[in-house]
Amino acid sequence: MSFFLQLLINGLSIGFLYGLSAMGFVMIFKSSSVLNFAHGELLALGAFFFLAMITWAQLPIAVAFLVTLVGCFILGFFIERFFLRPLIGEHLIYVIMLTVGLASMFKGIMLLVWGGNLQTYPEFLPKFLSIQWDVINIPPVYSAAIIIGMIFLILFGIFFKYSSQGIFMRSVADNQKAALSLGVHVQRVFALSWAIAALVAGMSGIVLGVINGINVHDLSAIGLKVFPVVILGGLDSIGGAIIGGLIIGVLETFTGGYLSPSLRDVVPYIILVFILMVKPYGLFGLKEIERV
Amino acid sequence: MKAYRGKPSIFKSNNPDEKKVADLEVRNLSLNFGGVKALNDVTISVHNGELVAIIGPNGAGKTSLLNCITGFYKSQKGRIFFNGKDITNLPPHHLVRIGIGRTFQNIELFPGMTVLSNLLLARHNHCKYRISPASLFLSSVREEEIRHRRVLEELIDFLEIQAIRKKKVGSLPYGLMKRVELGRALALEPALLILDEPFAGMNLEEKEDMVRFLTEMNQAWGQTMILVEHDMSIVMSISKRIVVLNFGEKLAEGAPDEVRDNIEVIKAYLGDTGRV
Amino acid sequence: MKKFRFHPCGNYHERYSQELTIFETDFGRFWLCIGILFLFFVLPFVSSPYFLYVLNTIGIISIAAIGLNILIGFTGQISLGHGAFIGVGAYAAAILATSLGVPFLLSIPLAGLISALVGMIFGIPSGRLKGLYLTIATLAGQIIIEYVLIHWESLTKGTMGITIPRPNIFGFKLDNDQSFFFVIFSCLVSMTWIATNVMRTKFGRAFIAIRDNDRAAEGMGIPIFGYKLLSFGISSFYAGVAGALWAYYMISVTSEPFNLGLSVEYIAMVIIGGLGSITGSIYGAIFITFLNEILRILTDILMNVGVFANAGLNVAPLREFFFGMAIIMFILFEPRGLAEVWRIIRSHFRLWPFPY
Numbered sequence: 001m002s003f004f005l006q007l008l009i010n011g012l013s014i015g016f017l018y019g020l021s022a023m024g025f026v027m028i029f030k031s032s033s034v035l036n037f038a039h040g041e042l043l044a045l046g047a048f049f050f051l052a053m054i055t056w057a058q059l060p061i062a063v064a065f066l067v068t069l070v071g072c073f074i075l076g077f078f079i080e081r082f083f084l085r086p087l088i089g090e091h092l093i094y095v096i097m098l099t100v101g102l103a104s105m106f107k108g109i110m111l112l113v114w115g116g117n118l119q120t121y122p123e124f125l126p127k128f129l130s131i132q133w134d135v136i137n138i139p140p141v142y143s144a145a146i147i148i149g150m151i152f153l154i155l156f157g158i159f160f161k162y163s164s165q166g167i168f169m170r171s172v173a174d175n176q177k178a179a180l181s182l183g184v185h186v187q188r189v190f191a192l193s194w195a196i197a198a199l200v201a202g203m204s205g206i207v208l209g210v211i212n213g214i215n216v217h218d219l220s221a222i223g224l225k226v227f228p229v230v231i232l233g234g235l236d237s238i239g240g241a242i243i244g245g246l247i248i249g250v251l252e253t254f255t256g257g258y259l260s261p262s263l264r265d266v267v268p269y270i271i272l273v274f275i276l277m278v279k280p281y282g283l284f285g286l287k288e289i290e291r292v
Numbered sequence: 293m294k295a296y297r298g299k300p301s302i303f304k305s306n307n308p309d310e311k312k313v314a315d316l317e318v319r320n321l322s323l324n325f326g327g328v329k330a331l332n333d334v335t336i337s338v339h340n341g342e343l344v345a346i347i348g349p350n351g352a353g354k355t356s357l358l359n360c361i362t363g364f365y366k367s368q369k370g371r372i373f374f375n376g377k378d379i380t381n382l383p384p385h386h387l388v389r390i391g392i393g394r395t396f397q398n399i400e401l402f403p404g405m406t407v408l409s410n411l412l413l414a415r416h417n418h419c420k421y422r423i424s425p426a427s428l429f430l431s432s433v434r435e436e437e438i439r440h441r442r443v444l445e446e447l448i449d450f451l452e453i454q455a456i457r458k459k460k461v462g463s464l465p466y467g468l469m470k471r472v473e474l475g476r477a478l479a480l481e482p483a484l485l486i487l488d489e490p491f492a493g494m495n496l497e498e499k500e501d502m503v504r505f506l507t508e509m510n511q512a513w514g515q516t517m518i519l520v521e522h523d524m525s526i527v528m529s530i531s532k533r534i535v536v537l538n539f540g541e542k543l544a545e546g547a548p549d550e551v552r553d554n555i556e557v558i559k560a561y562l563g564d565t566g567r568v
Numbered sequence: 569m570k571k572f573r574f575h576p577c578g579n580y581h582e583r584y585s586q587e588l589t590i591f592e593t594d595f596g597r598f599w600l601c602i603g604i605l606f607l608f609f610v611l612p613f614v615s616s617p618y619f620l621y622v623l624n625t626i627g628i629i630s631i632a633a634i635g636l637n638i639l640i641g642f643t644g645q646i647s648l649g650h651g652a653f654i655g656v657g658a659y660a661a662a663i664l665a666t667s668l669g670v671p672f673l674l675s676i677p678l679a680g681l682i683s684a685l686v687g688m689i690f691g692i693p694s695g696r697l698k699g700l701y702l703t704i705a706t707l708a709g710q711i712i713i714e715y716v717l718i719h720w721e722s723l724t725k726g727t728m729g730i731t732i733p734r735p736n737i738f739g740f741k742l743d744n745d746q747s748f749f750f751v752i753f754s755c756l757v758s759m760t761w762i763a764t765n766v767m768r769t770k771f772g773r774a775f776i777a778i779r780d781n782d783r784a785a786e787g788m789g790i791p792i793f794g795y796k797l798l799s800f801g802i803s804s805f806y807a808g809v810a811g812a813l814w815a816y817y818m819i820s821v822t823s824e825p826f827n828l829g830l831s832v833e834y835i836a837m838v839i840i841g842g843l844g845s846i847t848g849s850i851y852g853a854i855f856i857t858f859l860n861e862i863l864r865i866l867t868d869i870l871m872n873v874g875v876f877a878n879a880g881l882n883v884a885p886l887r888e889f890f891f892g893m894a895i896i897m898f899i900l901f902e903p904r905g906l907a908e909v910w911r912i913i914r915s916h917f918r919l920w921p922f923p924y
Contacts, residue, residue, distance in 0.1 A: 035700045086900055092699055093646050094899050097839055100832050101895030108889025224711075224828070227704050266715040269708035273693065276705045280697055362787070388789030400784035402777060413777050417789040419770040423798075426769040427762045433769060434588060441584040480789060 015249020040223015046202025076198025234285025393482025635806025655826025657811025683808020691800030842907030
């Protein structure tokens, strides 16, 4: 039983991280319908930037964190401005491949600068965040991750529901042309959504880096794990991303624990195919009706 | 531009024994989208050689009805028979094979292709060769391609689009696109031709041309047609029988004159004034 | 006496059959003949072994790239699983050759067919999914196939890989780059020709119709699902043949190269070469292969210069970086790829000295 509980807790915490990583992805898809294959690299960039701020610039943790978030925000803005904006209205494959190209460019840069080895942050989280209850042991990182994730989730909920930019984003996602004709500055909306998504990605990257250490290859692999998560949750649902992440995380640890460790990495994709065949719009995604 | 005009060979059946017969019967058809009733218990029939027009206010379910007949929507209730065969809910490409061709309300041509390739596409089911000879482009394949080209050239002559046959469809004006779409539907050699608003967005001259083609097809070559249209003057002048739909239900059916004087129809179009 | 046409200044066709030819003018046909003669009778005899190796790589990659272009460029189904299908072909050939002792000439097409079958199975989601959903499904396919290749140890020998004996054709042993050159390029030329033929018949038209507007294609009587599967089948057949040739050429097969990165590389080739252009796929293959080789040579040189050697410079990051940059540059500045560049250059020469 305690094995089961430990697996469940592990799964939930990993899943929450998946969900957190997927949030930025969903954000981009929601506003600009771009499938971002460079998401893993965005995570890694955030993590490395934070590392550089701490070790190289010697900034205090809080300042480094803020600087990283701002840096990611600007980076997202630039990506949209210089790479994706020329492709508005282009065929899907060009957009997909552009993000693939970005992914390998970023990866190349990061490998050149930081190399392919595992790096770690210095210990900085306060101990009181650690939760110990019977057999269940939650390290401080996870509680920090859950707190941060919750804050972002609530902020996003408010942002999309009440702020004018959030409503613009939703309108653009629904119908670009109509939004344009109503005076929505579509390009600004795209830029903003990329910037916010990069910010969220950077933040998730830091959390992942604290837990697993920072490694380009591992983090970009997480970028691929995002796909089963978002398909399960529904490509355009931020809450769905979190729930999808939790489900995938739990399934992963259970297959790892009860079946075989090697199956662990492939199970999410088997589920992915299954969901796509049965319910392609996911648990919380919007179903588009096609008219003839 | 007036080229030599004979009877295009698509109107002559390749096989003289097998005449192109088109008897369509729609029985008690119902279609729901979620809670919205798009069609409710609609029954209509089209006989061989007829030109039947379907009219009705916007949202009356005309296009939904056509989409059911051509297999794009799956109806929940009712049956559709074509030449005595139950064709309810068959996939669209299957219906094309048994002789139901259509045009779309918003033009669904392939804008990047030339007019000729658009028409060639419609010959898909008439190309009988298989993939292995095609991969070697054997002479039998070549001959068949040439045969289809010849059929299409007759059609191009009939529709008077010789000058644009090598132009990209996307570069054509709207009226010509509609004409090309008609040509493409004809190239399917349908027994029953279904036209969804062929006159929409055309100017007077283009409308006159289109009316000329439709009447010639129907009266001289005996093409069976269903026509959905908003332009009353055209509908009244070319169709023999008119079906009126409103809110997914059949309101009236009959000759143009009867329909014009039908009180229900006037109500549907002009609103219930209480004076009629 | 046949009249040769080189640069007609109008449409002088007299028969419909003249519009069905691959080349519009005899000029193109002439250059093709010269090119093929050069390819088979000059190149293999004057190239250095290293250059022959590069050429052979290009030949094999081109076959797979043509396959992917049929799927992506013509049918519009974006697949991230091409690398896995190549892997299936390679393993199929290896297993056929070692465990079953199937001769070379038979195992190549058989590997293609097995790969086509697998490709069609993983193409089944295309019946329900469109656009990016299908892309994600093929991504899953890639990862699942990769997993199977590594973990089905009784068949694939896991991470050990399979070693293949040198093949024979009619008692003639294929054991050097030169002999492989003839095999590979005969395959490439014939498969290019077949692809061109298929694309100009009703099958190619149906593919393009599905790509441009699947609803209208359905209305034209084209069974979409069947044709999507056919496209997946043809595409993975090409991938399988390429994989089989690769396996024989490299002597041994491991699952390592057939990862998602390979799939991405092939999509890059197809985009850089030109979507929807058979010859473009070959240009793309040439471009990527040369890019890889140049970067390799470049880093080798840098490694030997003392200053850089200590910086831990290795080929992977640079390659990764320039590869990504090439994709982005082409998408942003010439999305129709090298085929379009070539067409512009050609028409420039033909029209010279007039601007248009």
